[in-house]
Amino acid sequence: MTLEAEVWNDITPIPQDDGPDPLAPIAYNPEYAKAMGYFRAVAQKDERSERALDLTEQIIEHNPAHYTIWRYRQQILFFLNKNLYEELDFVDEQIKYNPKNYQLWHHRQIIVEKLMDVSRELPFINNVLNDDAKNYHAWTYRQWVIKTFNLWEGELEFIDKYLDKDVRNNSAWNQRYFAIFFNPNKPTDDFLAQEINYVIEKIKLAPNNISPWNYIKGVIAKSDKDIDILEGLCKEVEEQKIISPHALGCLVDIHESRARNGSATDKAEGIKICITLAEKHDTIRKNYWEYRKVTLASI
Incomplete structure (x- = not known):
């Protein structure tokens, strides 16, 4: 998409003002810089028109993480009473190429809230998760969909x-x-x-x-x-010769719980495991295990 001069002949673009002597000016794509110049001008007028909507699409193609543009796009869509299902089609295509873009997911949420129609959302999320089962944004959006629409x-x-x-x-x-x-x-x-x-x-x-x-x-x-229900699991992991800081840490929790109920043996065992974790098996969290050791010693 390019900016057609005849469409914008009544608008004087407002260039970006980085001050008189910018230290490290950003080398923007010329088309993006031009589009942003027109955007500043129409935003200053609060223009909500078809051409302004087209302008937001062009800017999004260059920078889909531009939150201000998404917000302005929403205002135009609602003002012009545009078909929001077509907007979801647009977002579908954008997320295909930018699946971890927070602004895109938030925009989708705003549109679905306006429609109050969730019929296509779970299948859409499933498709995204099929491509990346650990997409944090997709899971977070799924939570909103489920909670909002009782699914x-x-x-x-x-x-x-x-x-x-x-x-x-x-x-x-x-x-x-x-x-x-x-x-x-x-x-x-x-x-x-x-x-x-x-x-x-x-x-x-x-x-x-x-x-x-x-x-x-x-x-x-x-x-x-009680936490001691996990003792058997921790021991089983240990018997398999697997060094798991998480299993050992769970044993610390178990021994501390019993120490608080008066068991001196568990107190000593818990301190022993804290030392092992701090010095050998979880040294990156040495300070934490030192703290746990002090806590146990104070019981």
Whole structure:
């Protein structure tokens, strides 16, 4: 798309003002710089027209992360009462080439909010996730869609498929927590007990992936179970000669819980593991384990 002179002959572009002596001026594409000059002029007039809409599209093609342009585009679309389903088609095409562009996903949300029609959103998100199962923006947008339009049914089964394909999909673990604990239908203790068993089996497949360890601790905190339910899992990982800082850290949690109930043996064992983690198996977090050691010693 190019700027046609006859369309803009009544507009004087406003050039970018970087001051009298810019230290490091950006070498903008000439077409982009020209388009932005016209944009400043029409924005100054608050012009909401077809040509202004076309101008936003041209700028987006050069810079799809330009939030101000997306916002102005929304104002024009709503003012002109444009077909917003066609706008979703436009966003479909843009996200195909810019799937991790926050401004694009936010724009889509604004359009869907205006339409109040979610019929095409889950299939669209699924297509994006098929290309990249860990696309944070797609998962975050999915959460908004589900929560806003009450589409909780079947979400756990959907997540199961992604965890079956890749147990290390941290975005899917995050989505699982959302699907269970942000759902207006609160989980029962029996469900949470089953969920703990589910996660234990997943952890066994990848003991060094931190996400399911954090997830299972979150589930336990919401249930009627105690952290020591994971002791068997931690010991099993140890018996397999797998050095997992996450399993060892979980043992620290277990020993600290028991130490607070008066067990001197657990206090000593917890301190011992903290030292091992700090000096050998998780040195990058040495300060943290030193802190945990001090905490245990003070009990």
